[in-house]
Every structure is written in C-alpha cells, then in structure tokens.
Amino acid sequence: MKKTFTKTFTQRVRDVVRKIPKGKVLSYKEVAKKAGSPNASQAVGSIMSKNYDKTIPCHRVIRSDGKAGRYNRGGIRVKRGLLISEGYYFK
DNA sequence: TAGTTGACCGGAA
C-alpha cells in the first residue's frame, strides 16, 4: 500500500532531480511526471529557479523540445557546456 | 480565498 504524499511537490521534485545520473537528462515534463504531477512542468521550472542547492544537478533538466531551457548558475551557455562535458550531445 | 508569477508544453500562424 502506497504512502500518501506528505511532502510538498517541491521536495519531491528535488529528490527526483538529485537522482539523475551523469550523462543523462530529463525534461521538465518527465520530472513533473516522476514527481507525481504529469502536467506541472511549469511548476517544476518555477521550483528550480528558486532552488540553489548544489547537491541537485538542475542542469540535467532540459526542455522537452530538446533545447536547454534556462539556468541560474551561470547561464544557458554554461548549462550546455556541462551537459556536453558529461557526454550528452546537444542539437 | 483569490490573484499573480514563472528555468514549460504543444500547437498554430
């Protein structure tokens, strides 16, 4: 029997993103889905924008159309550089 | 309680 969600959506999103392995990326939509709200991709982005925890690889979260999206720790250019250096090929 | 905001998504022009 599954436990009811006690934590906020924010906490679950952070847990999901923290588990993303190196060299892999998830779209905001995928993260939202794993966090329990398939259509809350907008909320996921909003959450990440306020999250400054370096234990969370927020640069591994990209847009579902294959573009990078935004980044609060250096800019989208840095974000793409990080992903490429981790083995992810960008469009 | 209601209104505003925003690292999005997908389709249309």
Add this chain to the structure above:
DNA sequence: ATTCCGGCCAACT
C-alpha cells in the same frame, strides 16, 4: 526557424 497564445500546476503575496 521564430513568435504568439492558451493550458496546466504549485508557490507566493
């Protein structure tokens, strides 16, 4: 390819 618009959802005020 780029811009615009409506929809969706959680957090904040």
